[in-house]
Structure formats: C-alpha cells, structure tokens
Amino acid sequence: MLKKQKDKSLERALLKYEKPRRRFSLRKLAVGLIAVSLLVPLLAKVMSNDRDIRAGRAELAALQERERQLVAENEELQRYFEDDDFEEYLEENAREAGYADPQERVFNIY
Numbered sequence: 001m002l003k004k005q006k007d008k009s010l011e012r013a014l015l016k017y018e019k020p021r022r023r024f025s026l027r028k029l030a031v032g033l034i035a036v037s038l039l040v041p042l043l044a045k046v047m048s049n050d051r052d053i054r055a056g057r058a059e060l061a062a063l064q065e066r067e068r069q070l071v072a073e074n075e076e077l078q079r080y081f082e083d084d085d086f087e088e089y090l091e092e093n094a095r096e097a098g099y100a101d102p103q104e105r106v107f108n109i110y
Helices: 002-017 026-082 086-096
Strands: none
Touching: 026 086
C-alpha cells in the first residue's frame, strides 16, 4: 500500500511538469491570418520605397554629374569673357557649327 501511495504521488508530480498538448485553435489561426494580411502589404510598400530610393539616388548622381559639366562650361565661358577672347570663342563655335566668313571658302576634307 505504501508503494501505491508513492507511485500516485510521483505520478501527480510528473503531471505538473508535463507539457500540455497543443490544440488547434480557431482564434490562433484567425490572429495569424490577420497578422500575415497586415504584414504582406507593409513589406510590399517597404520594398517599393526602397526601389524608389535607389532610382532617386541614380537620378541624383546623374544630375550632380550634369551640374559638374555645367560648372566647368561656365568657368570656361567666364575665362573667355575675362580674357577678352570672346570673339575667338564665337569664331571657334561658329566654325564648329559649319559657319564661315562671307569672303571665306570652307573645304571639308573627310
């Protein structure tokens, strides 16, 4: 009899530490589905914003390069204006565009 009491007390002690069985819960499923349905559009928006940021950075780099070109061109024009070489500048650009003086003949050799 003593042995039966010890076995029962040991069995009760083990039941306290036994993991409860997981049961299917409709509530848990619903919460999970709602969480996923909220996270998927959020993730899509984050990815879209990341793509827009990368495109904006590429555009910024192109605009900065264009700005450098315009600054260099502006410095060149300032140099012509300051050195009184403006007529020389106009003549160079006119010749590059295919113009010539009225008394001048232009021969293009290719």
